[in-house]
Amino acid sequence: MSDRETRHRQAMQKLKSHVDDRVARATEQRGQLLVFTGNGKGKTTAAWGTVTRALGYGYRVGVVQFIKGVWECGERERLAEDPRLEVAIMATGFTWETQNREADTQACRAVWAEAERLLADPEVYLVVLDEITYMLKFGYLDIATVKRALEQRPAEQTVIVTGRNAHRDLLAMADTVTEMQEVRHGFNAGLEARRGIDY
Amino acid sequence: MSDRETRHRQAMQKLKSHVDDRVARATEQRGQLLVFTGNGKGKTTAAWGTVTRALGYGYRVGVVQFIKGVWECGERERLAEDPRLEVAIMATGFTWETQNREADTQACRAVWAEAERLLADPEVYLVVLDEITYMLKFGYLDIATVKRALEQRPAEQTVIVTGRNAHRDLLAMADTVTEMQEVRHGFNAGLEARRGIDY
Numbered sequence: 001m002s003d004r005e006t007r008h009r010q011a012m013q014k015l016k017s018h019v020d021d022r023v024a025r026a027t028e029q030r031g032q033l034l035v036f037t038g039n040g041k042g043k044t045t046a047a048w049g050t051v052t053r054a055l056g057y058g059y060r061v062g063v064v065q066f067i068k069g070v071w072e073c074g075e076r077e078r079l080a081e082d083p084r085l086e087v088a089i090m091a092t093g094f095t096w097e098t099q100n101r102e103a104d105t106q107a108c109r110a111v112w113a114e115a116e117r118l119l120a121d122p123e124v125y126l127v128v129l130d131e132i133t134y135m136l137k138f139g140y141l142d143i144a145t146v147k148r149a150l151e152q153r154p155a156e157q158t159v160i161v162t163g164r165n166a167h168r169d170l171l172a173m174a175d176t177v178t179e180m181q182e183v184r185h186g187f188n189a190g191l192e193a194r195r196g197i198d199y
Numbered sequence: 200m201s202d203r204e205t206r207h208r209q210a211m212q213k214l215k216s217h218v219d220d221r222v223a224r225a226t227e228q229r230g231q232l233l234v235f236t237g238n239g240k241g242k243t244t245a246a247w248g249t250v251t252r253a254l255g256y257g258y259r260v261g262v263v264q265f266i267k268g269v270w271e272c273g274e275r276e277r278l279a280e281d282p283r284l285e286v287a288i289m290a291t292g293f294t295w296e297t298q299n300r301e302a303d304t305q306a307c308r309a310v311w312a313e314a315e316r317l318l319a320d321p322e323v324y325l326v327v328l329d330e331i332t333y334m335l336k337f338g339y340l341d342i343a344t345v346k347r348a349l350e351q352r353p354a355e356q357t358v359i360v361t362g363r364n365a366h367r368d369l370l371a372m373a374d375t376v377t378e379m380q381e382v383r384h385g386f387n388a389g390l391e392a393r394r395g396i397d398y
């Protein structure tokens with residue numbers, strides 16, 4: 001065996017031992033709270049990737065879209081026929097388009113009622129609360145209500161929260177938090193949002 | 200109108216103007232190079248989310264899995280029946296399991312040939328090179344070969360590269376780069392990888 005081959009094998013053995021050790025220690029199985037936050041591209045996209053993944057094993061999934069619900073959405077198109085997927089959308093769309101606090105608050109509370117139903121249903125394996133962070137920020141929903149629903153959810157249910165500026169209480173509760181940081185965004189260089197890629 | 204309502208409306212109007220301005224300036228339409236990197240959860244997941252999205256509009260998609268190909272994969276399960284999706288996997292799986300540099304290099308080159316074919320096909324709207332960054336890091340593929348294939352790809356084709364420690368040349372070429380930073384990962388607190396959520 002060459003020196004290079006030997007070194008490579010040793011390095012991989014070390015990596016494998018490290019990973020094996022960590023896997024051996026990770027034995028708790030329960031639903032998780034995941035937060036995808038930060039100013040970069042990929043938060044909602046990663047949530048939909050997880051939706052696709054869970055559906056792939058036949059689990060029931062609920063998605064609640066708090067902001068972009070009235071937009072065209074390729075993932076929803078692709079998965080809409082799946083009887084195990086339920087999608088609830090907030091009717092008003094981007095709130096700065098409506099600029100009507102009262103109407104937005106009502107629309108938010110209506111779709112939150114759908115979220116609460118999903119969060120109470122032990123048959124639902126995964127619930128996505130897409131862009132809910134803005135609802136908390138704008139004061140359309142209060143954090144105590146959201147925390148209570150998350151705390152009381154079935155033990156086997158995983159929840160994904162997406163959106164910028166996640167409330168510190170959500171971050172504190174979460175099992176996994178990823179900050180999607182924008183290093184660069186084509187949009188800022190003049191690239192138009194692209195069908196099938198950006199929405 | 201109350202003061203609060205007025206302030207809210209003004210803030211939303213300002214936000215809307217800002218977004219409208221940026222949208223008006225972003226007019227270039229072409230395929231993009233996206234890089235999802237960093238040590239946090241969500242890179243591959245966001246890539247599969249985009250795959251689902253593109254398939255939702257009927258576009259053709261190719262996914263090349265350089266590392267986790269032999270693992271169970273819920274997204275692949277869910278979307279496998281879609282005639283517009285093609286998935287190529289590297290046969291050896293996690294390289295530290297095999298610890299055989301020669302065999303891994305051959306397996307990598309074999310699946311790279313599939314990638315090159317996809318990257319040359321103008322009918323393919325989106326190509327995912329999942330975890331290719333490790334192939335460059337381990338020296339199984341050289342960056343010049345990968346750059347050339349990316350540069351010569353059809354103008355309308357979007358490519359997503361995922362993996363930690365993306366090569367600086369890939370970062371330099373990319374239109375959009377998101378760094379998925381791990382703030383917290385349940386795995387480190389003893390949570391076992393969960394079916395339908397983590398894989």
